[in-house]
Amino acid sequence: MTTDFQQAREALGRRLRELRGRPTQRDLAAVLGWPQAKVSKLETGRQTATPDDLKAWARATQPDTEEELLARLQGLETHVRSWRRQLRAGHRPVQDVLTIEYERSTELRAWQSSMVVGMLQTPDYARHIFTRYAELQGSPRDVEDAVRARVQRQQLLFQHGRSFHIVMWEAALHAGVCPPEVLAGQLEKLASLIGLDTVRLGIVPYGAQVGVPPANGFWLYDERLVIVEEWHAELWLNDADSVALYRRVWGTLERSAVYGTQARRVIARARAQFTDGA
Template identity: 70%
Template sequence: MSTDFQQARVALGERLRELRTRSPEGRLTGLQLAERLGWAQSKVSKLENGRQTATEADLRAWARGVGQPQAAEELLARLHALETHARSWRRQLTAGHRPVQDALNAEYERSAVLRAWEGAMIVGILQTADYARAIFTRYAELQQSPRDAEAAVRARMKRQELLYQPGRMFHIIMWEAALHALICPPAVLRAQLDRLAGIIGMDTVELGVIPLTASLKIPPANAFWIYDERLVIVEDWHTELWVEDADSIAVYQRTWDRLRDSAVYGADAHRVITRARNTLGPP
Protein backbone atom coordinates (compact mmCIF):
# COMPACT_ATOMS: atom_id res chain seq x y z
CA MET A 1 0.00 0.00 0.00
CA SER A 2 1.45 3.40 -0.92
CA THR A 3 2.22 5.98 1.73
CA ASP A 4 0.02 8.48 -0.12
CA PHE A 5 -2.91 6.06 -0.06
CA GLN A 6 -2.48 5.40 3.66
CA GLN A 7 -2.38 9.11 4.45
CA ALA A 8 -5.63 9.61 2.56
CA ARG A 9 -7.24 6.70 4.41
CA VAL A 10 -6.18 8.20 7.76
CA ALA A 11 -7.72 11.52 6.71
CA LEU A 12 -11.01 9.77 5.92
CA GLY A 13 -10.90 8.11 9.34
CA GLU A 14 -10.44 11.47 11.02
CA ARG A 15 -13.51 12.78 9.22
CA LEU A 16 -15.52 9.75 10.37
CA ARG A 17 -14.46 10.39 13.95
CA GLU A 18 -15.45 14.04 13.63
CA LEU A 19 -18.92 13.08 12.44
CA ARG A 20 -19.33 10.63 15.32
CA THR A 21 -18.23 13.04 18.03
CA ARG A 22 -20.38 15.87 16.62
CA SER A 23 -23.57 13.91 16.14
CA PRO A 24 -26.72 16.08 16.34
CA GLU A 25 -27.94 13.65 19.01
CA GLY A 26 -24.89 14.33 21.14
CA ARG A 27 -21.42 12.83 21.20
CA LEU A 28 -21.50 9.09 20.41
CA THR A 29 -18.86 6.71 21.72
CA GLY A 30 -17.35 4.18 19.38
CA LEU A 31 -19.16 1.42 21.27
CA GLN A 32 -22.53 3.19 20.95
CA LEU A 33 -22.10 3.62 17.21
CA ALA A 34 -20.98 0.02 16.78
CA GLU A 35 -24.05 -1.24 18.65
CA ARG A 36 -26.31 1.01 16.60
CA LEU A 37 -24.87 -0.33 13.34
CA GLY A 38 -24.56 -3.95 14.45
CA TRP A 39 -20.78 -3.89 14.03
CA ALA A 40 -17.92 -4.99 16.23
CA GLN A 41 -16.39 -2.05 18.07
CA SER A 42 -13.06 -2.96 16.51
CA LYS A 43 -14.44 -2.11 13.06
CA VAL A 44 -15.30 1.42 14.17
CA SER A 45 -11.81 1.78 15.61
CA LYS A 46 -10.09 0.46 12.48
CA LEU A 47 -12.05 2.76 10.19
CA GLU A 48 -11.36 5.82 12.33
CA ASN A 49 -7.65 5.07 12.62
CA GLY A 50 -7.11 4.35 8.95
CA ARG A 51 -6.39 0.65 9.44
CA GLN A 52 -9.29 -0.56 7.27
CA THR A 53 -10.69 0.75 3.99
CA ALA A 54 -14.41 1.57 4.21
CA THR A 55 -16.87 0.32 1.63
CA GLU A 56 -19.64 2.48 0.17
CA ALA A 57 -22.14 0.60 2.36
CA ASP A 58 -20.01 1.31 5.44
CA LEU A 59 -19.99 5.04 4.75
CA ARG A 60 -23.72 5.26 4.10
CA ALA A 61 -24.40 3.34 7.30
CA TRP A 62 -22.00 5.59 9.24
CA ALA A 63 -23.72 8.76 8.01
CA ARG A 64 -27.12 7.39 9.05
CA GLY A 65 -25.78 6.07 12.34
CA VAL A 66 -24.42 9.45 13.43
CA GLY A 67 -27.64 11.18 12.41
CA GLN A 68 -26.11 12.99 9.44
CA PRO A 69 -27.31 11.14 6.31
CA GLN A 70 -26.52 14.23 4.21
CA ALA A 71 -22.81 13.55 4.84
CA ALA A 72 -22.94 10.31 2.83
CA GLU A 73 -22.16 11.96 -0.51
CA GLU A 74 -19.14 13.75 0.92
CA LEU A 75 -17.84 10.50 2.41
CA LEU A 76 -18.36 8.64 -0.85
CA ALA A 77 -16.44 11.34 -2.72
CA ARG A 78 -13.56 10.87 -0.26
CA LEU A 79 -13.67 7.12 -0.83
CA HIS A 80 -13.53 7.54 -4.60
CA ALA A 81 -10.54 9.83 -4.15
CA LEU A 82 -8.91 7.04 -2.13
CA GLU A 83 -9.37 4.72 -5.08
CA THR A 84 -7.08 7.00 -7.09
CA HIS A 85 -3.70 6.20 -5.59
CA ALA A 86 -1.28 9.09 -5.95
CA ARG A 87 2.23 7.64 -6.03
CA SER A 88 4.72 10.47 -5.87
CA TRP A 89 7.82 10.00 -7.99
CA ARG A 90 9.96 11.20 -5.08
CA ARG A 91 8.87 8.21 -2.98
CA GLN A 92 8.69 5.72 -5.82
CA LEU A 93 12.20 6.50 -7.05
CA THR A 94 13.91 6.32 -3.66
CA ALA A 95 15.63 3.11 -4.81
CA GLY A 96 15.79 4.06 -8.48
CA HIS A 97 13.76 3.21 -11.59
CA ARG A 98 14.17 -0.58 -11.46
CA PRO A 99 11.58 -1.19 -8.67
CA VAL A 100 9.06 0.99 -10.52
CA GLN A 101 9.58 -1.02 -13.70
CA ASP A 102 9.17 -4.29 -11.79
CA ALA A 103 5.85 -3.08 -10.35
CA LEU A 104 4.63 -2.13 -13.82
CA ASN A 105 5.74 -5.47 -15.23
CA ALA A 106 3.48 -7.18 -12.69
CA GLU A 107 0.48 -5.20 -13.93
CA TYR A 108 1.33 -6.04 -17.54
CA GLU A 109 1.52 -9.73 -16.63
CA ARG A 110 -1.97 -9.55 -15.10
CA SER A 111 -3.51 -7.96 -18.20
CA ALA A 112 -4.66 -9.36 -21.52
CA VAL A 113 -5.80 -6.17 -23.28
CA LEU A 114 -3.85 -2.93 -22.84
CA ARG A 115 -4.53 0.48 -24.32
CA ALA A 116 -2.05 3.33 -24.28
CA TRP A 117 -1.87 6.98 -25.23
CA GLU A 118 1.48 8.76 -25.41
CA GLY A 119 2.03 12.18 -26.91
CA ALA A 120 5.58 13.04 -25.88
CA MET A 121 7.83 10.01 -26.41
CA ILE A 122 7.85 6.46 -27.73
CA VAL A 123 5.73 4.14 -25.58
CA GLY A 124 7.92 2.18 -23.15
CA ILE A 125 7.02 -1.30 -24.33
CA LEU A 126 8.13 -0.40 -27.87
CA GLN A 127 11.40 1.32 -26.92
CA THR A 128 14.83 0.15 -27.96
CA ALA A 129 17.38 -0.30 -25.18
CA ASP A 130 19.34 2.80 -26.22
CA TYR A 131 16.21 4.95 -26.34
CA ALA A 132 15.03 3.63 -22.95
CA ARG A 133 18.47 4.33 -21.47
CA ALA A 134 18.23 7.96 -22.59
CA ILE A 135 14.76 8.31 -21.06
CA PHE A 136 15.74 6.81 -17.70
CA THR A 137 18.86 8.97 -17.55
CA ARG A 138 16.91 12.18 -18.20
CA TYR A 139 14.27 11.35 -15.60
CA ALA A 140 16.86 10.39 -12.99
CA GLU A 141 18.44 13.81 -13.51
CA LEU A 142 15.07 15.53 -13.17
CA GLN A 143 13.93 13.63 -10.07
CA GLN A 144 17.45 13.51 -8.55
CA SER A 145 16.97 9.79 -7.99
CA PRO A 146 19.54 6.94 -7.91
CA ARG A 147 21.14 6.26 -11.30
CA ASP A 148 20.17 2.68 -12.14
CA ALA A 149 19.48 3.10 -15.85
CA GLU A 150 20.99 -0.26 -16.85
CA ALA A 151 18.85 -2.24 -14.40
CA ALA A 152 15.77 -0.28 -15.45
CA VAL A 153 16.50 -0.92 -19.13
CA ARG A 154 16.78 -4.66 -18.48
CA ALA A 155 13.40 -4.65 -16.73
CA ARG A 156 11.79 -2.73 -19.59
CA MET A 157 13.29 -5.04 -22.21
CA LYS A 158 12.00 -8.07 -20.30
CA ARG A 159 8.48 -6.58 -20.47
CA GLN A 160 8.68 -6.66 -24.25
CA GLU A 161 8.53 -10.45 -24.17
CA LEU A 162 4.79 -9.99 -23.64
CA LEU A 163 4.49 -8.60 -27.17
CA TYR A 164 5.09 -12.10 -28.48
CA GLN A 165 2.70 -13.99 -26.20
CA PRO A 166 -0.52 -15.19 -27.89
CA GLY A 167 -3.67 -14.03 -26.17
CA ARG A 168 -2.46 -10.52 -25.42
CA MET A 169 -3.38 -7.39 -27.34
CA PHE A 170 -1.72 -3.97 -27.21
CA HIS A 171 -3.66 -1.03 -28.63
CA ILE A 172 -1.20 1.87 -28.75
CA ILE A 173 -1.69 5.43 -29.98
CA MET A 174 1.08 8.01 -30.21
CA TRP A 175 1.17 11.59 -31.42
CA GLU A 176 3.48 12.31 -34.34
CA ALA A 177 5.33 14.80 -32.14
CA ALA A 178 6.69 11.86 -30.12
CA LEU A 179 8.44 10.61 -33.26
CA HIS A 180 10.41 13.85 -33.58
CA ALA A 181 11.34 14.47 -29.94
CA LEU A 182 15.15 14.42 -29.73
CA ILE A 183 15.36 13.24 -26.13
CA CYS A 184 18.22 11.07 -27.37
CA PRO A 185 20.95 11.35 -30.04
CA PRO A 186 19.64 11.36 -33.64
CA ALA A 187 21.18 7.94 -34.36
CA VAL A 188 19.30 6.44 -31.40
CA LEU A 189 16.03 8.00 -32.53
CA ARG A 190 16.61 6.76 -36.07
CA ALA A 191 17.01 3.17 -34.82
CA GLN A 192 13.95 3.64 -32.60
CA LEU A 193 11.81 4.69 -35.55
CA ASP A 194 13.03 1.68 -37.50
CA ARG A 195 11.90 -0.47 -34.58
CA LEU A 196 8.47 1.20 -34.63
CA ALA A 197 8.05 0.62 -38.35
CA GLY A 198 8.82 -3.05 -37.80
CA ILE A 199 6.07 -3.35 -35.18
CA ILE A 200 3.34 -2.53 -37.70
CA GLY A 201 1.67 -5.74 -38.81
CA MET A 202 2.26 -7.74 -35.60
CA ASP A 203 -0.87 -9.64 -34.62
CA THR A 204 -0.57 -8.61 -30.96
CA VAL A 205 -0.06 -4.89 -31.56
CA GLU A 206 -2.36 -2.28 -33.08
CA LEU A 207 -0.15 0.79 -33.51
CA GLY A 208 -1.78 4.08 -34.43
CA VAL A 209 -0.18 7.48 -34.97
CA ILE A 210 -2.01 10.80 -34.85
CA PRO A 211 -0.48 13.06 -37.51
CA LEU A 212 0.30 16.63 -36.50
CA THR A 213 -2.16 17.78 -39.18
CA ALA A 214 -5.00 15.56 -37.96
CA SER A 215 -8.28 17.04 -36.79
CA LEU A 216 -8.62 16.33 -33.06
CA LYS A 217 -11.78 15.69 -31.04
CA ILE A 218 -9.97 16.33 -27.77
CA PRO A 219 -6.66 18.06 -26.91
CA PRO A 220 -3.80 15.60 -26.39
CA ALA A 221 -2.76 15.56 -22.74
CA ASN A 222 -1.05 13.28 -20.22
CA ALA A 223 0.09 9.81 -21.18
CA PHE A 224 -1.92 6.92 -19.74
CA TRP A 225 -2.35 3.16 -19.90
CA ILE A 226 -5.62 1.25 -19.48
CA TYR A 227 -5.20 -2.27 -18.11
CA ASP A 228 -8.15 -4.58 -18.87
CA GLU A 229 -10.63 -1.85 -17.86
CA ARG A 230 -9.67 -2.47 -14.20
CA LEU A 231 -6.85 0.05 -13.80
CA VAL A 232 -5.57 3.24 -15.42
CA ILE A 233 -2.07 4.55 -14.76
CA VAL A 234 -1.57 8.24 -15.55
CA GLU A 235 1.81 9.98 -15.51
CA ASP A 236 2.47 13.53 -14.36
CA TRP A 237 5.71 15.34 -13.54
CA HIS A 238 5.50 14.90 -9.78
CA THR A 239 3.34 11.83 -9.37
CA GLU A 240 1.81 8.77 -10.96
CA LEU A 241 -1.92 8.14 -10.52
CA TRP A 242 -3.31 4.61 -10.22
CA VAL A 243 -7.03 4.98 -10.98
CA GLU A 244 -9.33 2.10 -10.07
CA ASP A 245 -12.89 3.44 -9.75
CA ALA A 246 -15.16 2.53 -12.63
CA ASP A 247 -16.41 6.05 -13.40
CA SER A 248 -12.90 7.48 -13.79
CA ILE A 249 -11.73 4.51 -15.85
CA ALA A 250 -14.70 5.13 -18.16
CA VAL A 251 -13.53 8.73 -18.67
CA TYR A 252 -10.10 7.51 -19.78
CA GLN A 253 -11.69 4.94 -22.07
CA ARG A 254 -13.76 7.66 -23.73
CA THR A 255 -10.66 9.84 -24.01
CA TRP A 256 -8.74 7.00 -25.66
CA ASP A 257 -11.62 6.35 -28.10
CA ARG A 258 -11.69 10.01 -29.15
CA LEU A 259 -7.93 10.05 -29.68
CA ARG A 260 -8.14 6.84 -31.68
CA ASP A 261 -10.60 8.48 -34.07
CA SER A 262 -7.79 10.82 -35.17
CA ALA A 263 -5.11 8.14 -35.60
CA VAL A 264 -3.92 6.44 -38.78
CA TYR A 265 -2.90 2.80 -38.99
CA GLY A 266 -1.10 0.33 -41.21
CA ALA A 267 0.50 1.80 -44.32
CA ASP A 268 -0.60 5.32 -43.36
CA ALA A 269 1.09 5.03 -39.96
CA HIS A 270 4.18 3.63 -41.65
CA ARG A 271 4.34 6.71 -43.89
CA VAL A 272 4.17 9.04 -40.87
CA ILE A 273 7.01 7.13 -39.19
CA THR A 274 9.08 7.17 -42.40
CA ARG A 275 8.52 10.91 -42.75
CA ALA A 276 9.82 11.47 -39.23
CA ARG A 277 12.83 9.25 -39.88
CA ASN A 278 13.68 11.11 -43.08
CA THR A 279 13.95 14.39 -41.18
CA LEU A 280 16.95 12.91 -39.35
CA GLY A 281 18.90 12.49 -42.56
CA PRO A 282 21.01 9.47 -43.57
CA PRO A 283 22.80 7.32 -40.97
Protein backbone atom coordinates in the same frame (compact mmCIF):
# COMPACT_ATOMS: atom_id res chain seq x y z
CA MET B 1 -8.99 21.17 -11.41
CA THR B 2 -10.19 18.91 -8.57
CA THR B 3 -8.73 15.40 -8.84
CA ASP B 4 -9.94 12.14 -7.32
CA PHE B 5 -6.94 12.35 -4.98
CA GLN B 6 -7.83 15.85 -3.79
CA GLN B 7 -11.45 14.87 -3.26
CA ALA B 8 -10.33 11.91 -1.14
CA ARG B 9 -7.96 14.13 0.84
CA GLU B 10 -10.76 16.62 1.50
CA ALA B 11 -13.05 13.79 2.60
CA LEU B 12 -10.40 12.63 5.07
CA GLY B 13 -10.12 16.22 6.30
CA ARG B 14 -13.86 16.40 6.93
CA ARG B 15 -13.65 13.22 8.96
CA LEU B 16 -10.82 14.69 11.04
CA ARG B 17 -12.96 17.77 11.66
CA GLU B 18 -15.81 15.56 12.88
CA LEU B 19 -13.49 13.80 15.30
CA ARG B 20 -12.16 17.09 16.67
CA GLY B 21 -15.68 18.03 17.70
CA ARG B 22 -16.18 21.06 19.94
CA PRO B 23 -12.56 21.91 20.86
CA THR B 24 -11.06 24.57 18.60
CA GLN B 25 -8.24 23.97 16.16
CA ARG B 26 -5.99 25.90 18.54
CA ASP B 27 -7.01 23.66 21.44
CA LEU B 28 -6.24 20.48 19.48
CA ALA B 29 -2.98 21.89 18.15
CA ALA B 30 -1.88 22.58 21.74
CA VAL B 31 -2.66 19.00 22.76
CA LEU B 32 -0.77 17.59 19.79
CA GLY B 33 2.12 20.04 20.01
CA TRP B 34 1.53 21.15 16.42
CA PRO B 35 1.15 24.58 14.83
CA GLN B 36 -2.51 25.49 14.40
CA ALA B 37 -1.84 25.89 10.68
CA LYS B 38 -1.13 22.16 10.41
CA VAL B 39 -4.47 21.26 11.97
CA SER B 40 -6.19 23.65 9.56
CA LYS B 41 -4.42 22.25 6.50
CA LEU B 42 -5.24 18.66 7.41
CA GLU B 43 -8.90 19.45 7.99
CA THR B 44 -9.26 21.35 4.71
CA GLY B 45 -7.39 18.83 2.58
CA ARG B 46 -4.48 21.15 1.82
CA GLN B 47 -1.94 18.75 3.35
CA THR B 48 -1.73 14.98 3.23
CA ALA B 49 -1.68 13.35 6.65
CA THR B 50 1.00 10.83 7.54
CA PRO B 51 0.21 7.62 9.47
CA ASP B 52 1.79 9.18 12.57
CA ASP B 53 -0.41 12.27 12.16
CA LEU B 54 -3.53 10.13 12.10
CA LYS B 55 -2.47 8.01 15.07
CA ALA B 56 -1.87 11.15 17.10
CA TRP B 57 -5.21 12.65 16.00
CA ALA B 58 -7.08 9.49 17.01
CA ARG B 59 -5.36 9.34 20.42
CA ALA B 60 -6.29 12.99 21.06
CA THR B 61 -9.92 12.65 19.95
CA GLN B 62 -11.36 9.12 19.66
CA PRO B 63 -8.75 6.35 20.07
CA ASP B 64 -11.00 3.68 18.57
CA THR B 65 -10.91 5.46 15.17
CA GLU B 66 -7.18 4.92 14.54
CA GLU B 67 -7.70 1.86 12.34
CA GLU B 68 -10.41 3.63 10.36
CA LEU B 69 -8.24 6.68 9.68
CA LEU B 70 -5.26 4.57 8.60
CA ALA B 71 -7.52 2.62 6.23
CA ARG B 72 -8.74 5.89 4.70
CA LEU B 73 -5.14 6.99 4.15
CA GLN B 74 -4.20 3.68 2.58
CA GLY B 75 -7.12 3.95 0.18
CA LEU B 76 -6.05 7.44 -0.78
CA GLU B 77 -2.44 6.43 -1.40
CA THR B 78 -3.30 3.42 -3.55
CA HIS B 79 -4.67 5.85 -6.11
CA VAL B 80 -1.76 8.31 -6.11
CA ARG B 81 1.74 6.92 -6.17
CA SER B 82 4.19 9.78 -6.01
CA TRP B 83 7.37 9.41 -8.05
CA ARG B 84 9.43 10.58 -5.08
CA ARG B 85 8.14 7.69 -2.99
CA GLN B 86 8.22 5.11 -5.79
CA LEU B 87 11.73 5.96 -6.91
CA ARG B 88 13.42 5.85 -3.51
CA ALA B 89 15.01 2.55 -4.52
CA GLY B 90 15.38 3.46 -8.19
CA HIS B 91 13.52 2.71 -11.40
CA ARG B 92 13.91 -1.09 -11.44
CA PRO B 93 11.36 -1.78 -8.65
CA VAL B 94 8.82 0.42 -10.45
CA GLN B 95 9.31 -1.59 -13.64
CA ASP B 96 8.82 -4.85 -11.75
CA VAL B 97 5.50 -3.63 -10.29
CA LEU B 98 4.27 -2.61 -13.74
CA THR B 99 5.26 -5.96 -15.21
CA ILE B 100 2.84 -7.67 -12.83
CA GLU B 101 -0.04 -5.57 -14.19
CA TYR B 102 0.97 -6.31 -17.80
CA GLU B 103 1.09 -10.04 -17.08
CA ARG B 104 -2.37 -9.92 -15.47
CA SER B 105 -3.89 -8.30 -18.57
CA THR B 106 -4.83 -9.61 -21.99
CA GLU B 107 -6.06 -6.44 -23.71
CA LEU B 108 -3.94 -3.34 -23.20
CA ARG B 109 -4.48 0.12 -24.65
CA ALA B 110 -2.16 3.10 -24.41
CA TRP B 111 -2.08 6.77 -25.34
CA GLN B 112 1.14 8.77 -25.37
CA SER B 113 1.73 12.25 -26.71
CA SER B 114 5.26 13.08 -25.60
CA MET B 115 7.53 10.07 -26.14
CA VAL B 116 7.56 6.51 -27.46
CA VAL B 117 5.73 4.20 -25.05
CA GLY B 118 7.94 2.01 -22.89
CA MET B 119 6.73 -1.28 -24.38
CA LEU B 120 8.09 -0.23 -27.78
CA GLN B 121 11.34 1.44 -26.72
CA THR B 122 14.78 0.33 -27.85
CA PRO B 123 17.35 -0.17 -25.09
CA ASP B 124 19.25 2.97 -26.14
CA TYR B 125 16.11 5.10 -26.15
CA ALA B 126 14.96 3.68 -22.80
CA ARG B 127 18.41 4.39 -21.33
CA HIS B 128 18.07 8.09 -22.14
CA ILE B 129 14.50 8.24 -20.81
CA PHE B 130 15.45 6.67 -17.47
CA THR B 131 18.49 8.94 -17.18
CA ARG B 132 16.40 12.07 -17.78
CA TYR B 133 13.83 11.07 -15.17
CA ALA B 134 16.49 10.08 -12.63
CA GLU B 135 17.98 13.55 -13.02
CA LEU B 136 14.57 15.21 -12.68
CA GLN B 137 13.49 13.25 -9.59
CA GLY B 138 16.91 12.95 -7.97
CA SER B 139 16.43 9.19 -7.72
CA PRO B 140 19.09 6.44 -7.49
CA ARG B 141 20.86 5.69 -10.77
CA ASP B 142 19.88 2.09 -11.53
CA VAL B 143 19.41 2.85 -15.22
CA GLU B 144 20.86 -0.37 -16.63
CA ASP B 145 18.73 -2.56 -14.34
CA ALA B 146 15.65 -0.57 -15.36
CA VAL B 147 16.49 -0.92 -19.06
CA ARG B 148 16.87 -4.69 -18.71
CA ALA B 149 13.52 -4.95 -16.92
CA ARG B 150 11.76 -2.89 -19.59
CA VAL B 151 13.27 -4.86 -22.47
CA GLN B 152 12.46 -8.16 -20.78
CA ARG B 153 8.82 -7.09 -20.39
CA GLN B 154 8.62 -6.52 -24.14
CA GLN B 155 8.57 -10.30 -24.60
CA LEU B 156 4.86 -10.02 -23.78
CA LEU B 157 4.40 -8.36 -27.18
CA PHE B 158 4.94 -11.73 -28.81
CA GLN B 159 2.71 -13.86 -26.59
CA HIS B 160 -0.35 -15.34 -28.24
CA GLY B 161 -3.64 -14.26 -26.67
CA ARG B 162 -2.45 -10.82 -25.62
CA SER B 163 -3.13 -7.63 -27.60
CA PHE B 164 -1.60 -4.15 -27.44
CA HIS B 165 -3.44 -1.25 -29.07
CA ILE B 166 -1.12 1.74 -28.83
CA VAL B 167 -1.86 5.24 -30.08
CA MET B 168 0.71 8.03 -30.12
CA TRP B 169 0.71 11.63 -31.24
CA GLU B 170 3.18 12.44 -34.02
CA ALA B 171 4.95 14.80 -31.60
CA ALA B 172 6.23 11.73 -29.72
CA LEU B 173 8.22 10.78 -32.83
CA HIS B 174 10.07 14.11 -32.87
CA ALA B 175 10.79 14.73 -29.18
CA GLY B 176 14.54 15.13 -28.82
CA VAL B 177 14.89 13.26 -25.54
CA CYS B 178 17.90 11.39 -26.95
CA PRO B 179 20.59 11.92 -29.61
CA PRO B 180 19.36 11.93 -33.25
CA GLU B 181 20.93 8.58 -34.11
CA VAL B 182 19.19 6.94 -31.14
CA LEU B 183 15.84 8.42 -32.13
CA ALA B 184 16.36 7.26 -35.74
CA GLY B 185 16.91 3.71 -34.50
CA GLN B 186 13.84 3.96 -32.30
CA LEU B 187 11.67 5.04 -35.21
CA GLU B 188 13.00 2.18 -37.30
CA LYS B 189 11.89 -0.24 -34.60
CA LEU B 190 8.42 1.34 -34.50
CA ALA B 191 7.99 0.85 -38.22
CA SER B 192 9.07 -2.80 -37.91
CA LEU B 193 6.32 -3.52 -35.37
CA ILE B 194 3.52 -2.45 -37.69
CA GLY B 195 1.83 -5.61 -38.87
CA LEU B 196 2.68 -7.71 -35.81
CA ASP B 197 -0.50 -9.61 -34.98
CA THR B 198 -0.43 -8.72 -31.27
CA VAL B 199 0.29 -5.01 -31.78
CA ARG B 200 -1.88 -2.36 -33.41
CA LEU B 201 0.05 0.88 -33.62
CA GLY B 202 -1.70 4.10 -34.54
CA ILE B 203 -0.23 7.56 -35.04
CA VAL B 204 -2.27 10.76 -34.74
CA PRO B 205 -0.64 13.03 -37.36
CA TYR B 206 0.05 16.70 -36.92
CA GLY B 207 -2.98 18.62 -38.12
CA ALA B 208 -5.45 15.80 -37.49
CA GLN B 209 -8.78 16.83 -36.04
CA VAL B 210 -9.03 15.49 -32.49
CA GLY B 211 -12.05 15.27 -30.23
CA VAL B 212 -10.08 16.06 -27.06
CA PRO B 213 -6.71 17.76 -26.48
CA PRO B 214 -3.81 15.26 -26.79
CA ALA B 215 -2.77 15.53 -23.14
CA ASN B 216 -0.95 13.26 -20.69
CA GLY B 217 -0.23 9.60 -21.34
CA PHE B 218 -2.01 6.60 -19.82
CA TRP B 219 -2.43 2.82 -20.06
CA LEU B 220 -5.67 0.87 -19.81
CA TYR B 221 -5.34 -2.67 -18.46
CA ASP B 222 -8.37 -4.62 -19.68
CA GLU B 223 -11.39 -2.86 -18.21
CA ARG B 224 -10.13 -3.00 -14.60
CA LEU B 225 -7.38 -0.40 -14.25
CA VAL B 226 -6.01 2.80 -15.76
CA ILE B 227 -2.58 4.19 -14.89
CA VAL B 228 -2.17 7.89 -15.69
CA GLU B 229 1.24 9.53 -15.88
CA GLU B 230 1.71 12.91 -14.20
CA TRP B 231 4.90 14.81 -13.42
CA HIS B 232 4.58 14.28 -9.68
CA ALA B 233 2.93 10.86 -9.55
CA GLU B 234 1.15 7.98 -11.25
CA LEU B 235 -2.59 7.77 -10.74
CA TRP B 236 -3.82 4.18 -10.36
CA LEU B 237 -7.57 4.32 -10.91
CA ASN B 238 -9.73 1.22 -10.71
CA ASP B 239 -13.22 2.60 -10.11
CA ALA B 240 -15.63 1.94 -12.97
CA ASP B 241 -16.34 5.62 -13.68
CA SER B 242 -12.68 6.57 -14.07
CA VAL B 243 -11.88 3.55 -16.23
CA ALA B 244 -14.87 4.34 -18.45
CA LEU B 245 -13.80 7.98 -18.76
CA TYR B 246 -10.29 7.10 -19.91
CA ARG B 247 -11.71 4.46 -22.23
CA ARG B 248 -13.77 7.22 -23.89
CA VAL B 249 -10.73 9.52 -24.07
CA TRP B 250 -8.68 6.76 -25.65
CA GLY B 251 -11.42 5.92 -28.13
CA THR B 252 -11.77 9.57 -29.11
CA LEU B 253 -8.05 9.91 -29.82
CA GLU B 254 -7.87 6.53 -31.54
CA ARG B 255 -10.41 7.65 -34.13
CA SER B 256 -7.96 10.35 -35.26
CA ALA B 257 -5.08 7.90 -35.77
CA VAL B 258 -3.74 6.39 -38.98
CA TYR B 259 -2.54 2.81 -39.28
CA GLY B 260 -0.60 0.46 -41.51
CA THR B 261 0.97 2.08 -44.57
CA GLN B 262 -0.16 5.56 -43.53
CA ALA B 263 1.41 5.16 -40.11
CA ARG B 264 4.67 3.97 -41.72
CA ARG B 265 4.70 7.12 -43.84
CA VAL B 266 4.34 9.35 -40.78
CA ILE B 267 7.15 7.48 -39.04
CA ALA B 268 9.36 7.62 -42.15
CA ARG B 269 8.77 11.36 -42.43
CA ALA B 270 9.92 11.83 -38.84
CA ARG B 271 12.92 9.54 -39.29
CA ALA B 272 14.06 11.39 -42.39
CA GLN B 273 14.76 14.45 -40.25
CA PHE B 274 17.42 12.50 -38.35
CA THR B 275 18.96 10.57 -41.24
CA ASP B 276 18.96 12.88 -44.26
CA GLY B 277 22.45 14.21 -44.83
CA ALA B 278 23.94 12.00 -42.14
